[in-house]
Amino acid sequence: MTNGDDEAVKQQVQQYWDGRAASYDGDSHHAIHGEEQRDAWLSILREWIGDGDPPRRILDVGCGTGVISLLLAEIGHDVTGVDLSTDMLERARAKARERDRSVEFRNGDAESISDPENAYDLVTARHLVWTLPNPSAALREWQRVVRPGGQIVLIEGHWDFDEAFDGYREIHDELPLYDGRPPGELVDVLEKHGLERVEYEPLMESVLWGEEPNYEQYVVAGDVPE
Structure with missing residues (x-):
């Protein structure tokens, strides 16, 4: 695929998610609905990322309406x-103001991060790799902006629906990780891209998603080499 093709795919992806922004947080799979669900996610984030003492510099890529960003700031x-x-970013900024959370939200490309090398302690993303035309470029970029010894922590899933999502029917063949991947396969992808000590944990508790998940959900993390 040429760079021009990549950009055309990204334009369609952007248009799709712009169209989803108004309804995105209404889905319990996406946003937080209630204290029990919030506490469950905070527990996962504390386990895999830490409790903010000391605070870590974190880049949340593909942050959407800021669900994970705001929990990490909390x-x-x-x-x-x-x-x-x-x-999506407009919604994220509005939620940050409403909750008095100091989070910088900016427009940007997951495959081409504007920050300098070693700018962060950790990069995280939730349900993002499936929608990238060049996930290898993204993984290289994420490692570039994370300091040696830092981490990449991804919340991902694997589905294999019979039909492509609306808005993705014309482009899903251009997305190498479309439909997500089983955790073992994504572990292999991360290791092949140089991450160390890669491990994962299933995230199948219904409290996290507001209902019993209908496809495989998990968190996977690895260390950037020192």
Whole structure:
């Protein structure tokens, strides 16, 4: 695929998520609905990322409406959220103001991060790799902006639906990790891209998603080499 093709795919991805912005947080799979669900996610984030003492510099890539960004800020981290969708970012900024959370949200490309090398302690993303035309470029970029010894922590899944999502029917063949991947396969992908000590944990508790998940969900993390 040429760079021009990549950009055309990204434009369609951006348009799709701009169109989803108004309804995105209404889905319990996406946003937080109630204290029990919030506490469950905070527990996962504390386990895999830490409790913010000391705070870590975190880049949340493909942050959407800021769900994970705001939870990480709540437990004390210094968070920046990046997303292609300007409409999603507007929602994220509004939520940050409403909750009095200091999170920088900016428009950006997950495959081409504007920050310098070693700018962060950790990069995180939730349900993002499936929608990237060049996930290898993204993984290289994420490692570039994370200091040696830092981490990449991904919340991912694997589904294999019969039909492509609306808005993705024309482009899903251009997305190498479309449909997500089983955790073992994504572990292999991360290791092949140089991450060390890669491990994963299933995230199948219904409280995390508001209902019993209908496809495989998990968190996977690895260390950037020192």
